[in-house]
Amino acid sequence: MTISKELFKEKFMDMLTEKYALSVEEASPYDLYTTLATLIRATYAKDWGITRRAYNTTHEKQVYYFSIEFLPGRMMKSNLLNMGWLDTVEASLKDLGIDLEDILEIEPDxxxxxxGLGRLASCFMDSIASEGLPGNGNGIRYKYGLFKQKFIDGYQVELPNEWLSRGNTWEVRRDSKAVTVKFNGHAYLKELEDGSLVPIHENPTVVRAIPYDTGMVGYQNGTVNTLRLWDAEIPLEEEINYRSIQQRREIEDLTSVLYPDDSNEAGRRLRLMQEYFFVSAGTQSIIRHFKANGYNLNNIDEYVAIHINDTHPAMCVPEFMRILVDEEQMNWERAWALTIKVMSYTNHTILAEALEKWPVEMLRSVQPRIYQIIEEIDRRFVEQMTGTIDWGIIERTRIISNGIVHMAHLAIIGSHSTNGVAKLHSDLLKNVVLHDFYRLYPSRFNNKTNGIAERRWMQLANPTLSHLLDETIGTSWRFEASDLYLLMNYKDDKKVLHALAKAKQVNKTRLAKFIEKETGVIVNDHAIFDVQIKRLHAYKRQLLNLLHIIKLYLDLKEDPKKKIQPRVFIFGAKAAPSYHYAKAIIKVINELANLINNDESIKDQLKIVFLENYSVSLAEKIIPAADVSEQISLASKEASGTSNMKLMLNGAITLATLDGANIEIRDAVGDDNIVIFGLTEAEVYAYYEQANYRAFEYYESSVELRKVIDALIDGTIPNSSQEGIEIYDSLLKYNDEFFVLRDFADYVAAQEKVAHLYSDQEKWLKMSLINIANAGRFSADDTVKKYAEDIWRIKPNKTPQQVKDETHD
Ligand code: NBG
Incomplete structure (x- = not known):
């Protein structure tokens, strides 16, 4: 799909006239953006159609990746790159006096x-298409997405994120593919004259699900797959039943926001309805599609794989059963065998609060027929297991117990594969968290360490380094990430190391300008850029980072002559709206930033920047400029992490606990090229077993730590006494659930090591190079290939390019 400059310019100007009757000079940046987006979509549309038809004609098996979250970020630059148009478009627009970067900034994320969960789903979409694999995404088209974060007086404030307010050029509404989804009402089995039972679902609320499809453009291979997101509408024939705005709003609310407020019953119920909504719409449309194309449902497992991404889509299992048994009149045993073969499940966390559980009453009232089917699955499970194993295991693994439906149990029992997302995490699932299931189904368990779309995180986000890589090792890494390893040949090459330093500096200077524009804070762009970017959560321990900064600040105040390796601490994180504690941490970081950034005596030695509204596009600005990657979760709690991989790829040195994929990063780069500290997972579990952690003892026995902790409550940090007390209490009164105090001294020592390493620039640059060179193994291209081979059993389809080549021969 290459294009010449002349042809592009002609097409672009024609499109601008067609769309807006404007010339380049008259058009606003927004007009230019939509014009370019329309042209891009029109261009890949042909391959999109060819890809779809190719899947239909070759009858290859396809995977459907069900996820309640997708975080693609911006699509324009990635589409241009994948189409092979990026350089030409950039140069052509320049000829027309337009800066492509200005246009890219118009696109809402x-x-x-x-x-991580949603971003991983999007990295996978990119990689599945780029590997030419037949795969589709299935999710919800939220009107508002996740909230937009603002800081007001240091507090997080959530505003609606109106990403669709000006339309969305990438999506195609497909009215003809709408399906209906039923909720509420009453379900029972009616006995017919011949004694057979038929399921009846009486008085349901019927919602129309409309798909919006977005093309997922593969990297220069002509494959364009589909991400299908569902919106809810009132069915025309039901309009008469929705007379009030209030009634209509209930339907609209279904796809209004991601994560409705779950602190109340209505919010939780809405969330459950969302889950069933996209599961049912997606599953129905898959089966309808294959039936319409003449496939036999009796071997549907040979052409369909459904992936349950975390437990939110676990109702795929009973929904698939419902369609096969109730609608297609298949017998239960056959349908169940097929369901297990079709379904697979990824677990993304061991934290109990994220392993979904729904009260029976709620599930039954939201979808009574689905509840009946879950009950039957559970009944048969118990029946099948009784007598073969300990009753205790059955009790602990069954789907419904004590009035609660366990969604992870449903996903494991109803699928042929359960995987974790990093080696340690998968081991913990097998040995601890899901150990009972592992005993029942050892062969279902496997590991698939996460990966990242390296094209986005290097080629798109870091053109400066990308060019340096091209000059040094050639361009093969752009297609095959493992070729980054060629860089190892230059680990002692002073010229290359120097060029690496220069590239990093360009990115840091750019980020410094951005920071100044966004926050007014002027940072020293020669300081260490120390970055922690991820959701705000106690287990991720942004608090540990904060305590260390307090320590540095107190040191400098105590000894004004003290010189430290200058640092800019950069944070990006959203806290869940009802997560009070996480919000308290944000407030204290912001107040400390205010204090330190405005303290004349500190000068350039220390700055804190908490950038608002962390997002994919913001990450693309921060990551290329990072020197230090903070991956400091309590060992065992971070299933994998993926920012660790993105930062490593961009040459940051990882400062980490032995948690999640950090362990695999260490294995890749070696102990000398990463800074490790803190408790290991085994030590954490030993504390749990012996119940002998006493946070207070650490506080008591270390003067240094005491000073830092006291600073939370003694007025050192202004305007945050309430939050300071809350955090103080979490550490001392409630015994520090995430072992922050236990790891503090270790962390400080590790940070000193970082400062020391940085002072030897040559050594640092060599470490940085080794990290980049070894990042290829975390390419999502490889990860999805493993899913394709081991779990989904799908093969790359012929690309449209191959089809074209063959027909030309
Ligand atoms: C997150 C984990 C991360 C992991 C991503 C992607 C959830 C429930 N889990 O460690 O916390 O990298 O999933 O697998 O969001």
Whole structure:
């Protein structure tokens, strides 16, 4: 799909006239943006159609990736890159007096997710298409996505994120593919004259689900897959039943926000309805599609794989059963065998609060027929297991117990594969968290360490370093990430190391300008850029980072002549709206930033920047400029992490606990090229077993730590006494759930090591180079290939390019 400059310019100007009757000089940046987006979409549309038809004609098996979150970020630059148009478009627009970067900034992030889970789903979409694999995404088209974060007086304030307010050029509404989804009402089995039972669902609320499809453009291979997001509408024939705005709003609310406020019953119920909504719409449309194309449902497992991304889509299991049994009149045993073969499940966390549980009453009232089917699955599970194993195991693994439906149990029992997202995490699932299930189904368990779309995180986000890589090792890494390893040949090459330093400096200076524009804070762009970017959560321990900064500040105040390695601490994080404690941490970081950034005596030695509204596009600005990557979760709690991989790829040195994929990063780069500290997972579990952690003892026995902790409550940090007390209490009164005090001294020592390493620039640059060179193994391209081979059993389809080549021969 290459294009010449002349042809592009002609097409672009024609499109601008067609769309707006404007010339380049008259057009606003927004007009230019939509014009370019329309042209891009029109261009890949042909391959989109070819890809879809190719899947239909070759009858290859396809995967459907169900996820309640997708976080694609901006699409324009990635589409241009993947189409092979990026350089030409940039140069052509320049000829027309337009800076492509200005246009790219117009695009709102598609922010239909919260963090790693949703971003991983989007990295996978990119990689699945780029590997030419037949795969589709299935999710919800939230009108508002995740909230837009603002800081007011240091507090997080949530505003609606109106990403769709000016339309969305990438999506295509497909009215003809709408399906209906039923909620509420009453379900029972009616006995017919011949004695057979038929399921009846009486008085349901019927909602029309409309798909909006977005093309997922593969990297220069002509494959364009589909991300299908569902919106809810009132069915025309039901309009008469929705007379009031209030009634209509209930339907609109279904797809209004990601994560409705779950601190109340209505919010939780809405969330459950969302889950069933996209599960049912997606599953129905898959089966309808294959039936319409003449496939036999009796071997549907040979052409469909459904992936349950975390437990939110776990109702795929009973919904698939419902369609096969109730609608297609398949017998239960056959349908169940097929369901297990079709379904697979990824677990993304061991934190109990994220392993969904729904009260029976709620599930039954939201979808009574689905509840019946879950009950039957549970009944048969118990029946099948009784007598073969300990009753205790059955009790602990069954789907419904004590009035609660356990969604992870449903996903594991109803699928052929359960995987964790890093080696340690998968081991913990097998040995601890899901150990009972592992005993029942050992062969279902496997590991698939996460990966990242390296194209976005290097080629798009870091053109400066990308060019340096091209000059040094050639361009093959752009297609095959493992070729980054060629860089190892230059680990002692002073010229290359120097060029690496220069590239990093360019990115740091750019970020410094951005920081000044956004926050007014002027940072020293020669300081260490120390970065922690991720959701705000106690287990991720932004607090540990904060305590260390307090320590540095107190040191400098105590000894004004003291010189430290200058640092800029950069944070990006959203806290869940009802997560009070996380919000308290944000407030204290912001107040400390205010204090330190305005303290004349500190000068350039220390700055704190908490950038608002952390998002994919913001990450693309921060990551290329990072020197230090903070991955400091309590060992065992971070399932994998993926910002660790993105930062490593961009040459940051990881400062980490042995948690999640940090362990695999250490294995890749070696102990000398990463800074490790803190408790190990085994030590954390030993504390749990012996119940002998006493946070207070650490406070008591260390003068240094005491000073830091006291600073939270003694007025050192202004305007945050309430939050300071809350944090202080979490550490001392409630015994520090995440072992912050236990790891503090270790962390301080590790930070000193970082400062020391940085002072030897040559050594630092060599470490940085080794990190970049070894980042190829975390490419999502490889991760999805493993899912494709081991779990989904799908093969790359012929790309449209191959099809074209063959027909030309
Ligand atoms: C998150 C984990 C991360 C992991 C991502 C992607 C959830 C529930 N889990 O460690 O916390 O990297 O999933 O797998 O969001």
């Amino acid at each position: 598609m922010a239909l997710g919260n963090g």
